[in-house]
Amino acid sequence: MKNSGRALCLAIAALMTCSAARLTAQTVNTLSKKEMRQGWKLLFDGKDLQGWHPYLHPGEKPAWKVEDGTIMTDMPAKGGAEDLVTDEEYGNYELSLEWNIEEGGNSGIIFNIHEDPSHRATYFTGPEMQVLDNVKASDNKKENHLAGSLYDLIPADPKAVHPAGQWNQVKIRVDDEGHLAFWMNGKKVVETQLWTDQWKEMVAGSKFKNWKDFGTYKKGHIALQFHGGIVKFRNIKIRPLKG
Numbered sequence: 001m002k003n004s005g006r007a008l009c010l011a012i013a014a015l016m017t018c019s020a021a022r023l024t025a026q027t028v029n030t031l032s033k034k035e036m037r038q039g040w041k042l043l044f045d046g047k048d049l050q051g052w053h054p055y056l057h058p059g060e061k062p063a064w065k066v067e068d069g070t071i072m073t074d075m076p077a078k079g080g081a082e083d084l085v086t087d088e089e090y091g092n093y094e095l096s097l098e099w100n101i102e103e104g105g106n107s108g109i110i111f112n113i114h115e116d117p118s119h120r121a122t123y124f125t126g127p128e129m130q131v132l133d134n135v136k137a138s139d140n141k142k143e144n145h146l147a148g149s150l151y152d153l154i155p156a157d158p159k160a161v162h163p164a165g166q167w168n169q170v171k172i173r174v175d176d177e178g179h180l181a182f183w184m185n186g187k188k189v190v191e192t193q194l195w196t197d198q199w200k201e202m203v204a205g206s207k208f209k210n211w212k213d214f215g216t217y218k219k220g221h222i223a224l225q226f227h228g229g230i231v232k233f234r235n236i237k238i239r240p241l242k243g
Helices: 002-027 033-037 197-204
Strands: 052-054 064-067 070-073 084-086 093-101 106-113 128-132 168-174 179-184 187-193 221-224 231-240
Touching: 093 106, 093 128, 106 168, 187 197, 221 231
Parallel strands: none
Antiparallel strands: 052 084, 064 070, 070 231, 084 221, 093 168, 093 231, 106 128, 106 221, 168 179, 179 187
16 A cells, blocks of 8 residues: 555656646746736747847848747857847837846847937947846946846846846836836846936946937837847747836
């Protein structure tokens, strides 16, 4: 009886493990019924890069690929255009996604981007949520350059980030009134007000001070930054905020 009971327990444990694995597989790059009711929309289906294009180079080969249900940098791809941006523009929204970066890696999530040839890079107009290996990346010397920070402007709590090689869940919320907030792994790490005199003063003290259009747009494209190294993104979804 003891052996039979142990075998039954092992069988139940194996069944629960398989069920959990199936559930995890089902929830990656999908929306639950609750999320659909809340107005969430997937920006990546886990299969292809439909809905995205290289910044300023629509139709060209991106330096990104889809692998194992993630959008990831495609390092062997030579000559690929770099930052990957959404085809559509968004304003008054909440963005949710997960990222995973290699040791020493550096990337970012840039938003409210105005795509125009007069701005040669996404960060000429769009503020950035930093994506970084805080331990081994070279750009880890300033607090406001660490993962989750509003890059070069407001530091995030470094204790909120998971280390290189692990997934981090983040959320960016920006509304029509300019209220901006970041969350990382369930913890609010940044909060500020865009387009105010205080905001302008903060930008004037940053590396963005000479870019007159930086952080001025109320809607725009969303970008995944190519900064060298391997970074992966998944579960990218967005929902409009009620006015």
